[in-house]
Amino acid sequence: MKIHAFKAFLTMALFTGISSVWAQTPASTGTPVNNYNYHDAFAPNFYTKNGTSTRTASGQPGVDYWQNRADYQLTVKLNNTTNELVGTDEITYTNNSPDKMSFLWLYLDQNLFKNDSRGNAVVPLTGSRNGAQGQVFDGGNKIKSVKIISGGKTKTEVTAKYIITDTRMQIFLPQELAAKGGSVKVKIEFSFIAPFEGSDRMGVLETKNGKIFTIAQWYPRMCVYDDVKGWNTAPYLGASEFYLEYGNFDVKITAPANHYVVGSGELVNGVEVLSAEQLKRYKEAQQSDKTVVIRSAAEVASTANTNATAEKTWHYRITNARDFSWASSPAFILDGAKINLPSGKKSLALSAYPVESSGNDAWSRSTEYVKASIENYSKRWFEYPYPAATNVAGNEGGMEYPGIVFCGWESKGEDLWGVTDHEFGHIWFPMIVGSNERYFAWMDEGFNTFINSVSSVDFNKGEYKQKAEDLHENAEYYTSPKLETVLSSPDNMKERNIGVLCYAKPSAGLVMLREQILGEERFDKALRTYVERWAYKHPTPDDFFRTIENVAGEDLSWFWRSWFINNWRFDQGINSIKYVKNDPAKGVVITVENFDKIPMPIVLDVKTKSGKVTRVKLPVEIWQRNNSWSFKHNSTEEIESVTLDPDHVFPDYNESNNVWKAGNGKIEKDIVLDAYIGKYVTANSPLTVELSEKNSVLNAELPNYPKFSLDPVANEKDTFESGRAGVKLKFNEAKTGFDMTLTGNGQVIPFTKK
Numbered sequence: 001m002k003i004h005a006f007k008a009f010l011t012m013a014l015f016t017g018i019s020s021v022w023a024q025t026p027a028s029t030g031t032p033v034n035n036y037n038y039h040d041a042f043a044p045n046f047y048t049k050n051g052t053s054t055r056t057a058s059g060q061p062g063v064d065y066w067q068n069r070a071d072y073q074l075t076v077k078l079n080n081t082t083n084e085l086v087g088t089d090e091i092t093y094t095n096n097s098p099d100k101m102s103f104l105w106l107y108l109d110q111n112l113f114k115n116d117s118r119g120n121a122v123v124p125l126t127g128s129r130n131g132a133q134g135q136v137f138d139g140g141n142k143i144k145s146v147k148i149i150s151g152g153k154t155k156t157e158v159t160a161k162y163i164i165t166d167t168r169m170q171i172f173l174p175q176e177l178a179a180k181g182g183s184v185k186v187k188i189e190f191s192f193i194a195p196f197e198g199s200d201r202m203g204v205l206e207t208k209n210g211k212i213f214t215i216a217q218w219y220p221r222m223c224v225y226d227d228v229k230g231w232n233t234a235p236y237l238g239a240s241e242f243y244l245e246y247g248n249f250d251v252k253i254t255a256p257a258n259h260y261v262v263g264s265g266e267l268v269n270g271v272e273v274l275s276a277e278q279l280k281r282y283k284e285a286q287q288s289d290k291t292v293v294i295r296s297a298a299e300v301a302s303t304a305n306t307n308a309t310a311e312k313t314w315h316y317r318i319t320n321a322r323d324f325s326w327a328s329s330p331a332f333i334l335d336g337a338k339i340n341l342p343s344g345k346k347s348l349a350l351s352a353y354p355v356e357s358s359g360n361d362a363w364s365r366s367t368e369y370v371k372a373s374i375e376n377y378s379k380r381w382f383e384y385p386y387p388a389a390t391n392v393a394g395n396e397g398g399m400e401y402p403g404i405v406f407c408g409w410e411s412k413g414e415d416l417w418g419v420t421d422h423e424f425g426h427i428w429f430p431m432i433v434g435s436n437e438r439y440f441a442w443m444d445e446g447f448n449t450f451i452n453s454v455s456s457v458d459f460n461k462g463e464y465k466q467k468a469e470d471l472h473e474n475a476e477y478y479t480s481p482k483l484e485t486v487l488s489s490p491d492n493m494k495e496r497n498i499g500v501l502c503y504a505k506p507s508a509g510l511v512m513l514r515e516q517i518l519g520e521e522r523f524d525k526a527l528r529t530y531v532e533r534w535a536y537k538h539p540t541p542d543d544f545f546r547t548i549e550n551v552a553g554e555d556l557s558w559f560w561r562s563w564f565i566n567n568w569r570f571d572q573g574i575n576s577i578k579y580v581k582n583d584p585a586k587g588v589v590i591t592v593e594n595f596d597k598i599p600m601p602i603v604l605d606v607k608t609k610s611g612k613v614t615r616v617k618l619p620v621e622i623w624q625r626n627n628s629w630s631f632k633h634n635s636t637e638e639i640e641s642v643t644l645d646p647d648h649v650f651p652d653y654n655e656s657n658n659v660w661k662a663g664n665g666k667i668e669k670d671i672v673l674d675a676y677i678g679k680y681v682t683a684n685s686p687l688t689v690e691l692s693e694k695n696s697v698l699n700a701e702l703p704n705y706p707k708f709s710l711d712p713v714a715n716e717k718d719t720f721e722s723g724r725a726g727v728k729l730k731f732n733e734a735k736t737g738f739d740m741t742l743t744g745n746g747q748v749i750p751f752t753k754k
């Protein structure tokens with residue numbers, strides 16, 4: 001009877017012990033404060049919704065994925081004196097959605113530059129790059145007519161009703177547009193005066209040989225209708241960029257005859273607009289790996305100030321693009337070179353810049369940069385799809401469009417490489433992978449900044465290679481409590497935080513993921529897959545997270561939560577070391593604590609007295625249920641130092657606890673367990689308790705029970721306990737026996753050594 005009662009009680013103690021361990025909250029370590037909560041970091045159900053038939057759980061476009069389409073025929077005429085542009089915008093809009101439509105939404109981005117625009121209202125008094133920088137002029141779109149065109153051979157044009165609200169225009173359709181393939185043609189006559197500084201994305205720059213017009217956000221553009229929000233109509237306020245549909249563009253630009261016009265895509269009528277000599281050089285450039293001058297400084301000087309009343313019309317075309325931009329100037333020097341693509345196809349790198357920007361330390365190397373940048377990204381991520389890539393010197397800091405970018409005319413050397421490589425990197429994000437920039441700038445700026453970091457290592461044997469980032473130095477910059485989260489939209493964060501939150505922080509996150517968490521091969525494969533899956537489509541943040549997790553085969557919810565969803569902080573520290581049995585020859589136990597919200601793998605260097613350094617790496621999983629972690633390292637001599645994150649690859653904002661040093665670091669006493677080991681019996685029952693030792697831990701074994709470990713009780717000599725088993729063992733001085741207390745009921749059973 002008694003033995004049964006004893007067994008039953010112990011079984012119960014084992015069970016309640018186990019369940020109470022599960023329910024335990026992490027023990028506080030006193031000072032310093034530990035903010036880590038492993039349940040927050042590793043909680044299940046990261047995704048707030050399951051996959052759908054349009055966006056699957058694995059991060060792919062689903063079988064029912066749809067996307068609408070906008071094809072544009074644009075004509076425009078530039079007035080070199082008044083800076084006015086007058087044009088016609090003919091849009092063929094195809095509704096592939098499952099919904100009927102009775103109205104359309106378009107963007108009129110030039111309305112940002114109207115005096116009373118919402119964007120102007122939110123520009124602070126100082127320190128902003130947005131808006132028209134105080135220029136007083138008659139800005140904004142003037143809409144002359146909006147018509148719906150129907151019919152095949154016998155075209156009819158019906159004037160449509162529309163409402164303009166700030167930078168948006170809603171057009172009401174005379175007939176409902178059918179779902180799943182319905183198509184409508186809209187024709188809009190528009191004009192506007194180009195601002196000198198167009199929110200740092202377009203503008204007019206005066207040079208000695210005439211004005212440079214860099215023209216963008218210039219024609220009424222379709223808003224995106226998607227399966228996420230329906231119509232995406234968030235206004236253009238300045239800070240947040242764009243979200244646009246794909247389609248083909250056919251564009252005719254009329255400018256004074258002494259201008260050279262460059263644009264997105266392919267020049268269709270070179271024969272008409274170029275001189276015979278220029279056309280010959282243009283074709284030479286298409287075959288040459290070395291830069292060929294197509295329009296020289298001397299030619300610019302001879303025609304720049306001619307009284308040009310005559311005009312030329314330049315015809316450009318680009319297919320499968322989300323936008324069209326262009327630039328025009330009598331001041332343009334033009335040079336070009338061939339771009340070699342992985343498939344064997346060729347494209348053409350071009351640079352257009354004024355004589356003020358020329359020189360081998362400046363824009364005369366631009367074409368070399370464009371070619372290198374595009375060849376590299378094509379090789380690493382996805383092949384460049386457009387027939388040309390043009391870099392234009394303008395008064396923007398740097399701005400990207402399909403097949404054409406505007407970079408600062410004063411940029412030189414490494415700066416010019418950096419901005420050119422960055423703006424052309426945008427061809428991949430967001431021009432090919434068409435994410436919603438208005439809300440998720442990190443998905444284009446951040447991803448692009450990341451691919452730029454790899455590109456700069458590759459370029460010209462590392463000519464402009466940056467030294468590896470010190471994440472300890474930058475930890476405060478990335479995780480200051482004053483920051484919003486990476487997932488905030490640029491319109492929803494302080495303008496000064498855009499640089500870190502949209503560019504540097506997401507990029508540093510991808511570098512960590514690539515170099516520390518997944519490794520280059522797995523990460524690159526996952527990112528390439530994301531680009532391939534979502535090329536010319538509209539991915540959301542979840543589509544990205546799911547693709548990376550599915551291709552790499554890891555649950556990275558802890559990482560997304562730490563770095564993207566929340567603005568968490570990271571601080572690992574070394575508490576103490578302990579020699580096994582107090583003998584350095586037998587190895588060392590090292591205890592690391594995670595003090596703040598972000599978990600990360602452990603990387604540390606152990607240096608012994610003789611100078612030998614060993615690197616130890618532990619996976620992030622150790623933090624799934626622990627705030628501190630002890631592990632044994634098989635060293636055979638005294639430890640000189642232990643250094644956490646020796647390469648500064650994790651954003652540890654508190655470096656003061658990262659190094660343990662002999663002399664001032666804490667060495668804990670190991671309790672030598674030899675004396676306790678053995679078999680113990682009790683007079684009360686035929687039960688035997690066997691105590692053994694493994695890795696300095698005392699283990700107990702009873703017949704028919706799971707083995708459990710015993711921890712020394714602080715400040716109680718020769719005493720051990722197991723919360724799990726619900727027992728406490730107090731040895732006598734001679735270690736010839738112990739009293740076992742059942743912590744559940746306080747019953748004491750004496751055992752003696754066999």
Ligand SMILES: [Zn+2]
Nearest residue numbers: 422426445448
């Ligand atoms: Zn950018």
